[in-house]
Structures are given as C-alpha cells and as structure tokens.
Amino acid sequence: MKEKIHLFLESDLLEKYLLDTTTAEESARVERYIAMYPEVREAYRELEENLETFARLYSRKTPEGLRERIVRSIQQQHAGRSRFRRYAIAASFAALFFAGASYFFWNQNQNLQQENALVNNKIQVLEADMKQQLEDVRNQFIVLNNPQTRKFLVNGNQKARELKAIAYVNPVKKLSYINVRNLPQLPEDQCYQMWAEVNGEMVNLGILKDFRDKDQLLALPYGEKALGYITIEPQGGNSTPTVQNIVANINY
Incomplete structure (x- = not known):
C-alpha cells in the first residue's frame, strides 16, 4: 500500500x-x-x-x-x-x-536505539541481581548443612531481653550468617541496626526488621575473631553505632 x-x-x-x-x-x-x-x-x-x-x-x-x-x-x-x-x-x-x-x-x-540501550541496561542489572541472589542461596545452604558450621546463640541484654538470634559461622567456606528470631517492639522513632567489626573496621550491616520469615538469614562479613553488634538507633539508621545503646554482642 x-x-x-x-x-x-x-x-x-x-x-x-x-x-x-x-x-x-x-x-x-x-x-x-x-x-x-x-x-x-x-x-x-x-x-x-x-x-x-x-x-x-x-x-x-x-x-x-x-x-x-x-x-x-x-x-x-x-x-x-x-x-x-x-x-x-x-x-x-x-x-x-x-x-x-x-x-x-x-x-x-x-x-x-535509546530505548534498546535502557532495556539492555535493565536486563544486565536484573541478571546481576539474580546471580547474586542465587549465590546467596547457595551459601546459605552450605552454612546450614555443612557439619563444620558452628552455631552461636545471641541474646539481648537488659535493654532488649526478648531479642533472640542465632549466628552461623563456617570457617572452611569463610561464610557467616545470622538468623534473627525475635526483635522486641521499639517506639516509632527508633530502630535496630546491625554492625560488624572485621579486621579493625566497623561495617554497617543495615537496619534490622521483624521478618515474617523466621528462618531468613542475613549475611555477615567473615573475619577471624570478628565481632558483631546490634544497637538501637534513631529511625532511619545511623552512620556510626551508638555504643551506649548496644543491646546484643555477637562473637563469631
């Protein structure tokens, strides 16, 4: 036509x-x-x-x-x-x-051409995210099923008595995870935040939430004689841990 x-x-x-x-x-x-x-x-x-x-x-x-x-x-x-x-x-x-x-x-x-470039970038990001998620699932399976994995019970101090968690450390695969089983309720202007001290450096692991899936694992940086902390911080998190508000110590 x-x-x-x-x-x-x-x-x-x-x-x-x-x-x-x-x-x-x-x-x-x-x-x-x-x-x-x-x-x-x-x-x-x-x-x-x-x-x-x-x-x-x-x-x-x-x-x-x-x-x-x-x-x-x-x-x-x-x-x-x-x-x-x-x-x-x-x-x-x-x-x-x-x-x-x-x-x-x-x-x-x-x-x-511009739309095609945007689509390709999104595909690459999704592929990278999926690869990371699959790697994390594989590592969790290793940690939970490997007999060389060590478990550490984590209990809250007087400021958060009901806090319960389990840390999993595998020194052979050099993998560390934590499973937060229970988080006591906080005021709306406060939150729980996790930290790890690895090789003398403090690493911010993000804000902890009360997960619906109680079996969910959160990755921890692996290090020899590493230390972990859970603190109470202002809502939205903090750039450095508030030492006086530490509610749990994690030695792994």
Missing part, C-alpha cells in the same frame, strides 16, 4: 489536477486517492497552499487586454515548457516529502 501511494505521489497527477489538465479518468483517480489516503490529502493541501501563496505574491492589476495577450503567448509556447514546469513543481514537492520522511525515520531510529 505504501509503495502504491509513493508511486502516485511521484507522478504529476496532483499538479495536473490543480492546473485542471487531467482527463475525467485521471480526475476521478486523484479525487479517490485524496479521499482515501491522508498522505495524499496532506500533499494536495500543501501543494494547493503553495500555489495560492505564489499567485498572491505575484498578483497585480493587469492592464487592459493583457490577459488575452498572455493566453495567446502561452498557447504558442512549446508543450515541453509546460510539462517541464509541472515536473519542477512535482519534483520540489517530492524532495520536501522525502526530506521530511527521512528526518522522521531517523528520529524514530534514534528513539529506538
């Missing part, structure tokens, strides 16, 4: 129709295309406006008898000049049409 419209627009039928030089059959075809296809209708409208603008720009009051002299002069000109003028109009219109179409498709291609 697009090829059919393209071939029609490349012909000089629209220009001939505007100049009233088409046959009855050609006029019927032009009118049918204008009614059926928006591209043809738009091209005809633009060509009609261009011709009207040209006529207005060069319209002047004609001297008496000038019209008759012009008509006789045109009739005496070679038919080739008339055809050349119509082809020039058609060629100009075709050039404008293809220039616009080229820009449209170029712009569409640029947008598609």
Whole structure:
C-alpha cells in the first residue's frame, strides 16, 4: 500500500489536477486517492497552499487586454515548457516529502536505539541481581548443612531481653550468617541496626526488621575473631553505632 501511494505521489497527477489538465479518468483517480489516503490529502493541501501563496505574491492589476495577450503567448509556447514546469513543481514537492520522511525515520531510529540501550541496561542489572541472589542461596545452604558450621546463640541484654538470634559461622567456606528470631517492639522513632567489626573496621550491616520469615538469614562479613553488634538507633539508621545503646554482642 505504501509503495502504491509513493508511486502516485511521484507522478504529476496532483499538479495536473490543480492546473485542471487531467482527463475525467485521471480526475476521478486523484479525487479517490485524496479521499482515501491522508498522505495524499496532506500533499494536495500543501501543494494547493503553495500555489495560492505564489499567485498572491505575484498578483497585480493587469492592464487592459493583457490577459488575452498572455493566453495567446502561452498557447504558442512549446508543450515541453509546460510539462517541464509541472515536473519542477512535482519534483520540489517530492524532495520536501522525502526530506521530511527521512528526518522522521531517523528520529524514530534514534528513539529506538535509546530505548534498546535502557532495556539492555535493565536486563544486565536484573541478571546481576539474580546471580547474586542465587549465590546467596547457595551459601546459605552450605552454612546450614555443612557439619563444620558452628552455631552461636545471641541474646539481648537488659535493654532488649526478648531479642533472640542465632549466628552461623563456617570457617572452611569463610561464610557467616545470622538468623534473627525475635526483635522486641521499639517506639516509632527508633530502630535496630546491625554492625560488624572485621579486621579493625566497623561495617554497617543495615537496619534490622521483624521478618515474617523466621528462618531468613542475613549475611555477615567473615573475619577471624570478628565481632558483631546490634544497637538501637534513631529511625532511619545511623552512620556510626551508638555504643551506649548496644543491646546484643555477637562473637563469631
């Protein structure tokens, strides 16, 4: 269908129709295309406006008898000049049409390339997240099922007596996890935060929540004679642990 419209627009039928030089059959075809296809209708409208603008720009009051002299002069000109003028109009219109179409498709291609890049980036991020999750599941399975894994019970101090947790440490695979079984309720402006001291450096392990899945494990940084802490911090967490608010120590 697009090829059919393209071939029609490349012909000089629209220009001939505007100049009233088409046959009855050609006029019927032009009118049918204008009614059926928006591209043809738009091209005809633009060509009609261009011709009207040209006529207005060069319209002047004609001297008496000038019209008759012009008509006789045109009739005496070679038919080739008339055809050349119509082809020039058609060629100009075709050039404008293809220039616009080229820009449209170029712009569409640029947008598609940007969207494709965004989709590829999202896929890469998802693949990395999935790989990390699978690695974490594998490590948890090793820690829970390896006979060399050691368990450490963690109980809260006087500030959080009901706090219960179990730390799992496997020195062979160098993996450490903690399972927080119970967290006492805190005011809304406070939260529990976990820390680990590994090789002399304090690592923030994030805010602890009361997980619905009581078997969920949280990864701990592994280190020789590592220490862990659970503190009470302002809601949203803290950048450094509040020592006086330590509610549990984890030696693993």
